[in-house]
Each structure stands twice: as structure tokens, then as C-alpha cells.
Amino acid sequence: MRNDPLIFEQGRPGRRAAAQAPGDFPVGAGIPDRFLRAGPARLPEVSELQVVRHYTRLSQKNFSIDTQFYPLGSCTMKYNPRGCNRLAMLPGFLDRHPWAPDSVSQGVMSCLHDLQEMLAEVTGMAGVSLTPMAGAQGEFAGVAMIRAYHLARGDEARNEILVPDAAHGTNPATAVMCGYKVREIPTDRDGDVDLEALKQALGPQTAGIMLTNPSTLGVFERRITEMAELVHKAGGLLYYDGANLNAILGKARPGDMGFDVIHMNLHKTFSTPHGGGGPGSGAIGVSKRLLPHMPVPVVAREGEAYRWLTERDLPQTIGRLSAFMGNTGVVLRAYVYARMLGREGMGRVADFATLNANYLMCRLRAEGFQVWFPQRRASHEFIISLKQEAKELGATAMDFAKRLLDYGYHAPTAYFPLLVPECLLIEPTETETREELDGFVEAMVCIRDEARRDPDYLKQAPYTLPVRRLDEVRAAKELDLKWLPGTPALKEQE
Amino acid sequence: MSNLPGDLKYAATHEWARLDDDGLVTVGITDHAQEALGDLVFVETPELDSQVQAGEGCAVVESVKAASDIYAPVAGVIVDSNSRLQDEPELVNSDPYGDGWIMRIRPEEEDDIERLMTADDYEQMLAEEDED
Numbered sequence: 001m002r003n004d005p006l007i008f009e010q011g012r013p014g015r016r017a018a019a020q021a022p023g024d025f026p027v028g029a030g031i032p033d034r035f036l037r038a039g040p041a042r043l044p045e046v047s048e049l050q051v052v053r054h055y056t057r058l059s060q061k062n063f064s065i066d067t068q069f070y071p072l073g074s075c076t077m078k079y080n081p082r083g084c085n086r087l088a089m090l091p092g093f094l095d096r097h098p099w100a101p102d103s104v105s106q107g108v109m110s111c112l113h114d115l116q117e118m119l120a121e122v123t124g125m126a127g128v129s130l131t132p133m134a135g136a137q138g139e140f141a142g143v144a145m146i147r148a149y150h151l152a153r154g155d156e157a158r159n160e161i162l163v164p165d166a167a168h169g170t171n172p173a174t175a176v177m178c179g180y181k182v183r184e185i186p187t188d189r190d191g192d193v194d195l196e197a198l199k200q201a202l203g204p205q206t207a208g209i210m211l212t213n214p215s216t217l218g219v220f221e222r223r224i225t226e227m228a229e230l231v232h233k234a235g236g237l238l239y240y241d242g243a244n245l246n247a248i249l250g251k252a253r254p255g256d257m258g259f260d261v262i263h264m265n266l267h268k269t270f271s272t273p274h275g276g277g278g279p280g281s282g283a284i285g286v287s288k289r290l291l292p293h294m295p296v297p298v299v300a301r302e303g304e305a306y307r308w309l310t311e312r313d314l315p316q317t318i319g320r321l322s323a324f325m326g327n328t329g330v331v332l333r334a335y336v337y338a339r340m341l342g343r344e345g346m347g348r349v350a351d352f353a354t355l356n357a358n359y360l361m362c363r364l365r366a367e368g369f370q371v372w373f374p375q376r377r378a379s380h381e382f383i384i385s386l387k388q389e390a391k392e393l394g395a396t397a398m399d400f401a402k403r404l405l406d407y408g409y410h411a412p413t414a415y416f417p418l419l420v421p422e423c424l425l426i427e428p429t430e431t432e433t434r435e436e437l438d439g440f441v442e443a444m445v446c447i448r449d450e451a452r453r454d455p456d457y458l459k460q461a462p463y464t465l466p467v468r469r470l471d472e473v474r475a476a477k478e479l480d481l482k483w484l485p486g487t488p489a490l491k492e493q494e
Numbered sequence: 495m496s497n498l499p500g501d502l503k504y505a506a507t508h509e510w511a512r513l514d515d516d517g518l519v520t521v522g523i524t525d526h527a528q529e530a531l532g533d534l535v536f537v538e539t540p541e542l543d544s545q546v547q548a549g550e551g552c553a554v555v556e557s558v559k560a561a562s563d564i565y566a567p568v569a570g571v572i573v574d575s576n577s578r579l580q581d582e583p584e585l586v587n588s589d590p591y592g593d594g595w596i597m598r599i600r601p602e603e604e605d606d607i608e609r610l611m612t613a614d615d616y617e618q619m620l621a622e623e624d625e626d
Binding site for chain 2: 169414415416418421472473476477
């Protein structure tokens, strides 16, 4: 497989590609001299054809939802309908300056407002802010609001956030970023939060609990209302990690379950671009008691007109998370998606996400793979453990994951959740066909046959990709993230 | 089966502990734990002089698969940590009971360590987990 040199390495001094500068923006207009470049920027000196070939080839190396099945658990790698992109790129949206006054921004503001309303409705929350620019920022906003709520009431002793051990790794990180101590709550044998342990852990120090429902074990937390009661009785608030919202969209609402705050990964559930840097969007929804603390700006409707709510309207806001209104372009894609689905369509998302996951789970179980919670119905994702294959054939979850790439499937999430040995967390999403799911099952069976014939064969996989098995230890220990002129070219892979 | 020295005590969270002649408790992770984690790429050793409760997370090991908390098996004060692990986290993989030790604790109570499991108990626990 060819190893393409970096675009910089392809350059030769003086080589140029012509481009027409935009006529309506005079170069350097109005920029003070001291901010202008003294010399040309250090850009790769390449021809137009080199640029076209380089980036086309890179795009062909991509594993993406546009080219392959991508069953990455807890990530909801669903198809992004082209219509969402097209409408979000209407010139009126694209060319609007973020400083444009409200009077000429009513169109975009009405879209944002309607999306706020739709998200509030489908999650059962009292209000929504679209400003967080990623899932992590949404989480941060959520816990920051919990903190603001307690402090505003003079309730300063609450310094602990409870996090089940099946939680996303970002949850404890968020709690710590917000100044809280983390206390872990174990999971019982059926995959539910251990209620007795929760009771033990609750107290006057409890600020709240962060929960994913359905959990990362791919099962619905059955005693959620009881948990909500317990936490509220102890004076804590409930945070809903919306990573798995796809499973319950239009079917059950976190607000009805008793949650006080939810973050939604619009890039998961609402089909905006995902992976490879996003950009993401982590809208948050809140219950009544957290409304005053929402991050600003938020769009309000007054009669027929829309206006931004700012710090003046919400003096107890946790503040701003971006210079303007989050990743507006991404939020607009989610708006179009939500409008295309409508109320009924949202329910169908959950229907088919769940159906696909359960179909795939049943087929893999029938082929002899170990489903981790055979007694439970899967939500939108499920876990298989390759413990037996690792023990008997020496083929680990990582070996299967790498070999799947050769078969044209993105690997499922591997070794997460941490509670399950040699696990793959598989989330097919609602946008895959039955044939695609069958193909995946066939690949898994073939890989197991390969392992039976020659256990060492899988250790070298992938064979057909531009990059073979990586030295993950070295990659983690010797981070090499930047390139400067004069850096030696990457060595050809062995 | 993984290697389980009989002279050590074991926690359910897969740490081992040994009461030394100087009255300090040396702590590391078990052979089983290092094998389950896979190749370590980073060890965050605990802060010296910090006070820890038994069962309190005070160090972190990170492998290519996962990051995992290390819990203090006994209550006390952290008096030493293995500085070699900064550059050589792989020592935990290659020699979990020797050069791969993680920290030393001055225990509040010397017999606190007796609450921990013997090698036989721990082996039994691993066997039960394996049946799940």
C-alpha cells in the first residue's frame, strides 16, 4: 500500500497554483500595517493537480459513514442526510455575520428557537440552550449549572458527584473540571445501578448524579424513577448524559424520568457531522429549577419577533461557552433533521435503532458469540464478550476489531465499558439495512474461523489498510503531533 | 493462572500490599490486574504526604485499553512512590510484585492490612469472577 508523503513534502520551491482572489474583499483592506505579514506564509508549494490528488487520495483512505458500516458503540454513527447539509448552507445562513443585528437575523433566530422548542419537547425539559460546542462542553455546562444551583441557595457543603461505574469516561472528568469529588457507584449483575450502594452513597455532600440511560451496558436503567426520588430526597440533582438518547427518542423523556439537566450530542442523535473533529454540538436541556442558570445566548420569542436572551435577562447564567451562538452551522443541520423527522419520525428513529441492535444481537448470539446480558433486551446497542475466543483461540477483542477493518467494517467500540472483559460495544443505528447487518455477522463468523485455523493470522491484521497494526504503546508514549519544515519524512511502514 | 505470592495481601480492587519490617506498607497491582489492563503507557503516582482512606483512589494506571484508579488498600499517609514508573510504566507489566511497585504507605493501624485477602482468597475471587 502506498504511503503518501505529506503535502509539505511534495512541495518544490517556486511551484504555484493559480487562484482568483475574491473581488469583493480587497486584500489587506483596513488591517493596520503591524498586523500584516512581512513575507509569504509558509505554505506547501504545490501544483493544483498535486493538491487535488493529495486530498482525493486522503479522502479515499477515510473510513467513514459515507463509505462503510460504522457500528461504534455509544457514538451513534448514523448517516447524515445530504438535505440537512444543503439547507444549512443556504447563502442567507452562510453569509450572515455573527455581529449582524437581530433585525436582520430573524430567520436564523426562528430556526434556533424552534429547535430549542423541539428538543425541549422531545426530552421533556423546561428549556434548552444550544450554545455548547461539543458534547464535553455540554457536560461541563450541565454540571456547572448544578453547581450554580446549589451555590445560589447557599448550599455550599455539596462537593460530591456520583457516577456509576458503567458511565462514560467523560462524566467523572466533567465532575472534576467543575470542582467536584467523584464517587463511583457499582452496577448489579443485571446491568442496573446498584440501588443499595446508591442509598449508602447519598448524603448532605451529594451535589448530584450523572447517569446515562440506557447505560453504556446497552440496557435501560429500570428503576430510574426510584433513583430520581432517592437523589432528590437527598438534595442532589440528576444529570442525564444524552449519548444514548437515540434509543429513546420520541419514546421516553428524561424530563419525565426526573432528570434536571441533559446534554444532547446533536452530532449523534440529530445527525450532524461526527467524528474526525466534528465540529460537535452539545445542546443542553434543563428542568424548571435550572432555567436561570442556562448558558447564554438563548433565543426567546416575543410576539412575532425573536431576540437573544443574554446576561441581562439571565443574571444567574453560568455564562458564555463561545464567542457567539455555539456552532450555529451545525445546529442548523440538526434543525433541518428534526423538521424532516417530525414527532412521528423521532419515534421511528428509536424503533429502528432498537430493532437493528436487537436483530444484530440475536444473530450474533445464534452464531455462538457471547452476549453479555442475554437476559436483557438490548437498547440501541449491546455488548458481546470475546472472552472465550481469547481464551481458547488466543484471538482478542482487539484482534477481531482490527480484522474487521479488512472486511470493510469500522470496528465497534472495543474494551469499553471497562466492566466487561474482551468486549465489543456494537451500535448499528437505525440507518443501516438488514443486508448490511447480515454482512457484519458473516464477517464476524469468518474472522472466528480464521482464528481457529491460524490464531497468529489475526495478530497482524489489518492487512489491506494503508496503515497496518500500530504500536499502540509507542503511539501513546511518544506523541508526535506537529510537523515543522525540515522534519524527516515518515518512515515507510514495514 | 496468574502469579500470586503467598506472603502478600490482596484487595478486591486488585492491589497487593505488603507490611515491611520498617512498618510501611508497599502497594502495587496484581499480576492479574496488569495482564487485564495490557501494556501500561502511563502511571500517575500518588501525591507524597497525602492522607488516604482505605479504598480511596490515589493513583492512576493507564494502558492502551483503559485508565484505571488504584485504591489505597489501607488508611495512612503516602510516604513514597516509585519514581521509575514515570519513564518506565512497563515495569508494572514486567515485574508487578517487584520493580513495578507503586507506593508506600505509613498505615494508621499496622494490623489494618489483616483485613485484606490472602492469596488463596484472592485466587478464589478471581476464579468466581471468571465463571460469570
